[in-house]
Structure formats: structure tokens, C-alpha cells
Amino acid sequence: MSELLSFRSLYARDERHAILAGLSLHVNRGETVAIVGESGCGKTMSIGALLSILPDDVRITSGSIIFDGEDVLKYSGKERMARLYSRIGFVPQNTSDSLYPLMTVSKVMTDAYVRSHPDAGRKHAAEKAAILLSSLGIEDAERVLSLYPSQLSGGMKQRINIASALMGDIDLLVADEPTSALDIHIRRQIESLYASLSGREGLAMLVVSHDLGFVRSIADRVYVMYAGRIIEEGLSDEIFSDPAHPYTKALMTLGTMGARDREHDLPEFGRPSSDIDRESPACAFLPRCSCRKDQCAGPVGYACISDTHFVRCVL
Template sequence: MNKDTILSVQNLTISFRTINGMVRAVRNISFDLKRGETVAIVGESGSGKSVSIKAIMGILAGNAVVDDGQILYEGKDLLKFSEKEYHKIRGSKIGLIFQDPLSALNPIMKIGKQITETLKLSHPNMTKKEARDRAIELMESVGIPDAENRFEQYPFQFSGGMRQRIVIAIALARDPEVLICDEPTTALDVTVQAKILDLINEIKRERNLSVIFITHDMGVVANIADRINVMYAGKIIEKGTSEEIFYEPAHPYTQALLAAMPDLETEETLVSIPGVPPNMIYPPKGDAFAARNKYALKIDFEQEPPFFKLSDTHYAATWTLHPNAPDIEMPEVLKNRINRMKEGRA
């Protein structure tokens, strides 16, 4: 393991026992998180992105089975940890921010108490006064105005954006090294979303945090990520730096995902991906995206594609990159957009 790597997920495979059979939610994924960088995991609902980070936090549902893999944090495999050992890591080393700030907060406990409660976990000897001062300091650092008075308020008295700031403050209270954000802005308005993204970027720089950012919104990813993993049907199908994913997407699914969303200058017809993601009780044999991909080759239905290397940082698992495969055309919407972006860059 590289010295800069703080967290490393290797060959992680997770299934869920259900009455209909085993759901293969995560299938053999690997990624690294380096110190001080932001790694994004992008995918649609059901692609397995939330399940993988729940595995990192050790909060998988009771019917989950980890079939294979390792999650290495500081060289130790988290999956082998006992609940007691996990307590030393969860929250204090690895923090988590949830999607819905209202359900992450206790509705009948004052905000201040919720923050100081967390502080006391790390500093059991802290006096009430110290904890209060530290909590107010934290609230100010995440941009809550009039923190002194708001300390005494309840969650329902805060707006959605302010609630998310409090959730961030609670996560930061124990000074974690790794911050995992699970769709932290999905429930928020665009203007508020922009502010929260700026805040996450800022605290990341200040505290030299390493961030794993889960989202389905490609626009948000462009803002926040250094490196991107695109997930589909429980697998990472393309990984690269954010420039590579946005300017040179190689997997047909990544291309389709980008071509399906309009930006402010889009005039062409959007490319919709036909069909629905596969049933993960019976994951398809070859490339999981083949059934929805009009460029699918015969081999796509028979054999799983390996990762093809495009650069030192850019890999895509698709047979279309095989030297013998016919060239495919990028969707027109996307081609035009990339040209537009390149002109803007020059």
C-alpha cells in the first residue's frame, strides 16, 4: 500500500439475503483514497454506492453478507474489526454526513447538546463550559451566524442548509481524518447546495481532510472531485481524474449518463438510456450495461470486460476499448458539449 493512501478498498463484494435470493449489491470493487483528496463515487440509485460506504463505516444492515474483500485503514482490515474496535474509529477517525439532515438530527434535543455530546466522546474530561465554547466555535466555522443563540435551538428551527451545516459540525467535532459524504446536497436547493459544496471544499483544505463523496449528480461531482469512480450494477466501470471522466469518458455508460443530463447550453435531443438496470439477484453474465447499450458486442453478453488502461489514472471496463473492437461514436450531445468546454478552456 502506498504511503499516501489512507483508505483502501480491495475486491469488496457484498450481498444481501432476501426472500427472493441473494442480491449482489456490490461486486468486486476496489478504490483508494489518498490523503487530502476527494474521491467521488457516482452512480444511479441501486448501483451500490451507498452500500460500499456503509461497509466502510461498519453499519451494514443485518442481512448483508460481505463475501470477499478488504477495507484497509492504516494498514488494518476494518472488516475484521470487532464492534468494540470499530468504536475507536467510527466518528473519531472516519466521519459520515448523511443525505437527509433532518433525520440525522435528534428532533427533541437542542442543537448545542447534540454537538457537545459528540465532543465529550473524544474528550471525556472536557468541562461543560469548554464543550460549549468549542461547539460554538465549530458552529461558527461551518458558517452558522449567531451561533451563541442558535446553540439553544432545536433542529426544526433551522432551514435545510443550516441543518446540513450542523450535521457537518457534528461530524467535525471529533476531528476525523476521513469524511464520507453520502449525497449531502441532494435534498437541498441549488443555491444552498452551492454554499454547502463550498463549505466542504473549504473545511477539506483547512483540515487536510480526505473525502469520499457519494452522489448521482454529475454537475456536483465536477465541482468537488479530484478523482471519480463511476458505478453501475454493483461494479466500478470507469475510474479516472475528473478531467478524464468529463472530457474523455470512455465507457458507454459514462457517456450515456453525461449525455442524458442537459446543461444550460444543451439544445440537442438528450440521449436517454433505454430500459432499466439489471436485477441484481441474477446479475448478467458479461458487461452489466450490455442490454442497454446499442454498441454492445457479442462478447459483452458472454464475458466480463477487464479494465483497459487509458492512462496511468484512467481505466474503463468495456470491451469497446479492446484493440479488435470497432470504434464507437460518442453521443452527439456529449461531443458538442466537450468541444464547447475545450473551446472555453483554450
């Protein structure tokens, strides 16, 4: 599999803190990759850096983001968005807010497509939207296209967002917490929808999620993120069956991280990840780690467990 996207030693910070501290990861063509970790670890910021949707006070200070062989950080924010729209689809975390209330589903789905494919025409775009909705299990797609967001259920809005993201014949689908804030019934439907997409030929997916059950069901590879950097990576089976980093083990012990209050069950031996010096070469998990040793305060590098499984821990 050839590489489609890579973050290479990416650093970003706001006025006070480092947010990304040497983030490196990659996604191959056709592969489904997940980033897991607590709130505040930087996983949503990673997506923001790629898609140029970072908060105003956050800036990238060094590193690169290579998409299809080109460093996209050389483009300004608006130009980057314009260039990537036809290649990368994005499903945001809060699907309710992402649909403009005064636009029908048809307009939501076709506007951006027509802008980026001016020769296609709105009729072709509407036909494409109807086919996409049907392929995602929406019955009566023509009627759904005429509805407004206030007339849609939460699960339907999620499907519309996924369909909108797929309109551009994309190479990569990026999804931010796709199963959060969904009731269990809808969550199962959305999980199976993503599972079907993960097998779609030529489509790579980068999914950010708290929900380990969901991640396990769809991901080929998993990155565990802590305090702005990757602390463990591996094939999904390796991460779930044989986690190596104490933080990953703690997450696995908790099972699914779908409920945010489960974060409070994580070991708290000191400061939370938002307060630590993310640019320090020491292990960022040290204040909370029950296995810590003297050498954890020095530079901690990556250890290789297998050809595909790496961990940033002295153990």
C-alpha cells in the first residue's frame, strides 16, 4: 500500500501552550486508521491542522503534512481548503450544527460539489446526491433531499454529513468522533455504515474517536495519542490484544471510552495532560504512571515491538 497522507514531526501551539508536539503518523491508500486518546490530547487539532480549521489562536510552528506527495502546508488556509475539498471529505463532530438550518439537504449536498465541479451542473449533482444517500441505506432519497435539517433525526443528519463528505469522489474520509452523542441504536447503525465504507475500494479513512469498540470494529491500524504526540502505534489487533504503553493499557482496561466521564477513571497520579510540558523530551505520561522509573524523566524514544508495533516507553 502506498502512502496517501503523513504528518511529519508537526508542532503547533497557541499563545500559552504547545498543542502538537512532534506529531508523526501516516495513512496509506485504502487504509482505515484511527487516532484514540483523551479529550485535549490533540487528536482533533491534528485534523484541524490538515484541513486548515484550527482555532484562530493556534498556529503550526514546524513540521509538514504531506498529502499525495505534496506538502499542503505551503498553501494558505483558504487555498489549502480549496485544493483538498475534492480529495478529502470531512465529517465534523457536531453534525447538528454543521447543517445550515435554512438549506435543504439537496442544497447542502450539491453546493460545494457544483462549486468545485463547475462543468457538472446542479442536476447531475442532485442525481449523484440521491444515489449516494441510497447507497448509505436512506430510503426515499428524493424526499429526503427536499427536507430541512430540523426535519431530520440525529442519525439521519449523521448520514447526510457522511454523504456530503463523499460527494467529491474523495481519496480520504476524515471523521471526528463519529459516534459521540448518538444513542445506542443510532450508534450501531452509524458503526455499520463506517464499517461498510472502510471496505470501499480506494477510500482511506482517518477517524478520531474516544470509542474503542467502534475503533476496533473498523480500524486497520491505531495510533494512541497523548499530550500532542503519538505514544503507541500498531495494527488494530496488536493495540487491542497486546497494548504496551501503560496509558494504552489503562484505556483498554476501561473498555470503550464512549462516555466522557470514563476519562476520570484513568489513573491520576499528578497533573492532567493539558498542564504538562508537551515539548519536554521526558515521558509526558510520567506524572500519572504507576510504572515510572528514574530514566522516564530523560529523553524517551520509540521502541520497536514488531515491524508494525511501536511504543514510546522505557519499559
